[in-house]
Amino acid sequence: MSVAAELRGVRVRYGLLEALHGVDLACPAGAVTVLLGRNGSGRSTALRTLAGTVRPTAGQVLWDGRDVAGLDAYRRARQGLALVPAERGVFGSLTVAENLALSEAAGTGGDRRGIEAYFPELTGMLDRRAGTLSGGQQQMVAIGRALLAGPRLLLLDEPGRGLAPAVVARLHRRLFEHAAEGRTVVLAEQTLPRTLAAATVVHVLHRGRLAFTGEPTELRTALP
Structure with missing residues (x-):
């Protein structure tokens, strides 16, 4: 199986704190990869480094075999990368429909009706401003916008x-469908739910280092 995205010997520093200590991490193409670890393990930093919102202090960031460590995040987005951050990235002053339309106009993932099939909870909220929604509702909008792209x-x-x-569970099914279409999915979680047990690869990060890489069935004692 070919590798779509990869960190090679990546170090990331926030001021005096080094968050990633020479991490090697590969994400297979057309598959679901899960990054596991407790808060502070480096999961979010690894995702942001892949996305380009954080620059590594050392190492390579590969996408389709090309080092993109110096490529700005917006350029990676134009080339087909989408990041949904944990803090729910929505435009609060825009309506739900307007948030979705930002990706719907430029993307190839489908129309708004496809998102409502997976998040029917949004159907009656399209005219509401995203900033007035609950945290979970904003999360659905952010994920929906990414899928539409x-x-x-x-x-x-x-x-x-x-x-x-x-x-x-419905979302995880959609992510596996997304991967089956030839796309690559990488998500960070603290624990591995049963609905992600079919993931191709699991990487466990601990205090900025890679502690385990393997299949979900091999995971039992991996978390420190």
């Missing part, structure tokens, strides 16, 4: 935060 590489940081278990 039809990204080749989709990065999600704890996408199930604030969502009901049934909604999370």
